[in-house]
Amino acid sequence: MNMKYIKNSKDIKYMRNVCKLASEVLDYISNFIKIGVTTNELDLLCYNYIINVQKAIPGPLNYFPPGYKFPFPKSICTSINDVVCHGIPDNKFLKNGDILNIDITVKKNNYFGDSSRMFVVGETTLNAKFLIKIAYECMWAGISKVKDNVYLNDIGNAIQMHAEKYNFSIVKEFCGHGIGKKFHEFPQILNYNNFKSSEKIYSGMIFTIEPMINEGSRFIYETSNGWTIKTKDKSLSAQWEHTILVTDFGFEVLTISNNYFFL
Incomplete structure (x- = not known):
């Protein structure tokens, strides 16, 4: 185990703060999600809130990791319906029945906080609501x-078992990740059981848990913009994400919000 991924008390203090900011952005933007709003409008609202109110930086804006042809052009990810992740805000209007994942990453004092939630635009189908519910339960499992x-593997196995119990599939190409002074670092938190792995987690680690659950097949493809991932069979996809601190006796959810309850 590389001890550089164990956070010290200073790291944890700053991570608690920036993760709280990420959850506050999600609380704030939830008030603006409605029929007829564009994801570009939501992006601009989040940008202004992060920059002007929180005095922080939107983590995704111009993020340019290895393997990508272009930096991410917006401040948030907005993934609608069959978009699994990395949806880029644009001028399309949200319509009644859409399901939407908003993924927020805030950077402050050189630390990153990361969280995402699902939202329903207007009134959607019972099947879509059930997918969202099970994806939420998978994250907590x-x-x-x-x-x-x-x-x-205990994390990934719990997620996979819960999703497959309801005949939903797990996206295997994307996973949770360590986070701190880097947006993405060790360890990778798979959302399925990788029987070959014997890695453990230890007190002081901070990482995200973010299962991506598809209504249909697990197979995906990358769209022409080089970032956005969609389900191959056009089925709905849902994702939730929290940033977690490992403690001696369990965990602390750093991106929890006192203003948000999912029922």
Whole structure:
């Protein structure tokens, strides 16, 4: 185990603060999600809130990791219906029945906080609501396994078992990740059981848990913009994300919000 991924008390203090900011952005933007709004409008609202109110930086804006042809051009990710992740805000209007994931990453004092939530535009189908519910439960099934000295696979296995219990599929190409002074770092938090892995997690680690659950097949493809990922069979996809601190006796959810309850 590389000890550089264990956060010290200063790191944890700053991470608590920036993760709280990420959850506050999601609280704020939830008031603007309605029929007829564009995701560009939501992006601009979040940008202004992060820059002007929080005095922070939108983590995704101009993010340019290895393997990508272009930097990410917007401040938030907005993934609608069959978009699995990395949806780029644009001028299309949200319509009644859309399901929407908004993924927020805030950077402040050189630390990153990351969280995402699902939203429903207007009134959607019972099937879509059920997918969103199970994806939420999958995230918490994974979080519930977090504790010092447990196997990473315990997280992924719990997520996979819960999704497959309801005949939903797990996207395997994307996963949770360590986070701190880097947007993405060790460890990778898979959303399925990788039987080959014997890695463990330890107190002081901070990472995201963010299962991506498809209504149909798990297979995906990358669109022409080089970022956005969609389901191959055009089925709906849902994702939730929290940033988690591993403690001696369990976990602390750093991106929890006192103003938000999912029922």
